[in-house]
Amino acid sequence: MPELPEVETIAAGLSPLVCGRTIRDIHLVYPRAVRGDDQEFQRRLQGRGISAVRRRAKLLILDLDGPLHLVFHLKMTGKVWVPQKGVQPGKHTHLILDLGDEVYVFFDDQRRFGYVTALTPLELESWDFYRNLGPEPLQATLQEFTGIIQGRKARIKSLLMDQKVIAGIGNIYADEALYMAGIHPCTRAVDLSVDQLSSLHHNLQQVLREAILAGGSSFRDYRNALGVAGLFQENFKVYGKKGLPCPECSTNLGSIRVSGRSSCFCPRCQAEKSKS
DNA sequence: GGGATTGTTTAAAT
DNA sequence: GATTTAAACAATCC
Numbered sequence: 001m002p003e004l005p006e007v008e009t010i011a012a013g014l015s016p017l018v019c020g021r022t023i024r025d026i027h028l029v030y031p032r033a034v035r036g037d038d039q040e041f042q043r044r045l046q047g048r049g050i051s052a053v054r055r056r057a058k059l060l061i062l063d064l065d066g067p068l069h070l071v072f073h074l075k076m077t078g079k080v081w082v083p084q085k086g087v088q089p090g091k092h093t094h095l096i097l098d099l100g101d102e103v104y105v106f107f108d109d110q111r112r113f114g115y116v117t118a119l120t121p122l123e124l125e126s127w128d129f130y131r132n133l134g135p136e137p138l139q140a141t142l143q144e145f146t147g148i149i150q151g152r153k154a155r156i157k158s159l160l161m162d163q164k165v166i167a168g169i170g171n172i173y174a175d176e177a178l179y180m181a182g183i184h185p186c187t188r189a190v191d192l193s194v195d196q197l198s199s200l201h202h203n204l205q206q207v208l209r210e211a212i213l214a215g216g217s218s219f220r221d222y223r224n225a226l227g228v229a230g231l232f233q234e235n236f237k238v239y240g241k242k243g244l245p246c247p248e249c250s251t252n253l254g255s256i257r258v259s260g261r262s263s264c265f266c267p268r269c270q271a272e273k274s275k276s
Numbered sequence: 277g278g279g280a281t282t283g284t285t286t287a288a289a290t
Numbered sequence: 291g292a293t294t295t296a297a298a299c300a301a302t303c304c
């Protein structure tokens with residue numbers, strides 16, 4: 001489940017390995033991994049040079065000469081990586097880009113929820129999902145953050161995970177940021193105080209930065225561009241820790257479902273406001 | 277084999 | 291129409 005820090009780590013690792021190289025050949029093992037027409041996809045990529053690797057929200061984007069954008073969404077189990085020389089594609093390798101000199105990019109995805117697509121700049125900008133993405137959480141100022149959340153009636157956790165509100169946050173970092181800010185996931189945004197909004201903004205940026213420094217989280221099977229696991233899962237305070245003691249107060253952590261997602265929190269440190 | 281897992285899309289409800 | 295919520299979907303593992 002790669003979220004912002006994981007995709008950021010992948011992009012940073014991938015960049016020096018592929019930038020300046022050219023896509024010599026394409027092996028599309030599993031055509032359904034391509035969003036849109038797979039023949040056109042292959043035709044578009046052939047012979048194209050790679051100029052940059054970047055991230056927007058949870059999307060991994062390779063900028064190609066043309067210009068053209070090779071866009072990956074990794075969803076649950078997607079991996080984009082450059083294997084060591086001699087490593088053969090695995091059972092879940094759906095796409096192989098041959099960059100020459102025995103350098104390859106593999107796109108693996110065990111659960112097959114992820115996808116890849118090749119879009120022109122115009123197509124990328126007119127893609128509804130992309131166009132409607134909210135601001136990057138690490139760039140949003142407190143004023144911006146407050147502006148997009150204040151006054152909304154939805155539960156704060158739902159808003160944090162809504163890509164149209166703010167981009168790149170998933171279940172892990174939503175739970176962690178809410179815990180650090182001492183806010184119950186079911187709190188209506190409209191009920192948050194100015195101090196709580198400020199704390200949430202600060203802690204959200206904090207947890208994302210720390211996770212990026214740790215190379216992302218490797219809960220389940222995330223791997224970076226070199227196939228190496230990240231370390232941030234060791235820093236999880238609440239995510240996936242239902243029933244374990246809270247690191248602050250030792251109360252057993254609880255779990256509830258918020259907008260269809262399991263949400264771990266501390267019933268004491270993140271008590272619901274009893275305001276009438 | 278049912279349930280859990282994910283982020284996004286779509287539809288329904290408010 | 292805007293906002294919010296719930297269900298559906300993709301595929302696989304345990």
